[in-house]
Amino acid sequence: MGEVGGVVEGQVGLGVGAAEPAEAVAELLTDPRAGQVRECEAPDCVLLFLPAHPRRRWCVAGVCGNRARVARYYARYKDV
Known part of the structure; x- marks a missing residue:
């Protein structure tokens, strides 16, 4: 088995590219302001x-x- 793009073949895992968003989510969920997170009010926006x-x-x-x-x-x- 070799390494492809920072991920070892045959292993199941998040990979290198998913670490940064995962850290951001963990930081947000542990932030005391997490209850203030809002949905955008634009009808076609999901952010x-x-x-x-x-x-x-x-x-x-x-x-x-x-x-x-x-x-x-x-x-x-x-x-008018």
């Missing part, structure tokens, strides 16, 4: 985020937040 401000609603305001603002604007003025 979770830790808000820096209590009124924050989107994972990335410049992307998801902008889409929501544009949609509200369009809904308000499309019949």
Whole structure:
């Protein structure tokens, strides 16, 4: 058996590439702010985020937040 991409052939495991996200998840779950994690309010977004401000609603305001603002604007003025 040889080593391929940092993983020994024939072994079942996470591999090298999964270590960093696994550490981030473990750090988040042990963080006292874990109860503050929110889902992005954009209808087509599946991301979770830790808000820096209590009124924050989107994972990335410049992307998801902008889409929501544009949609509200369009809904308000499309019949005018």
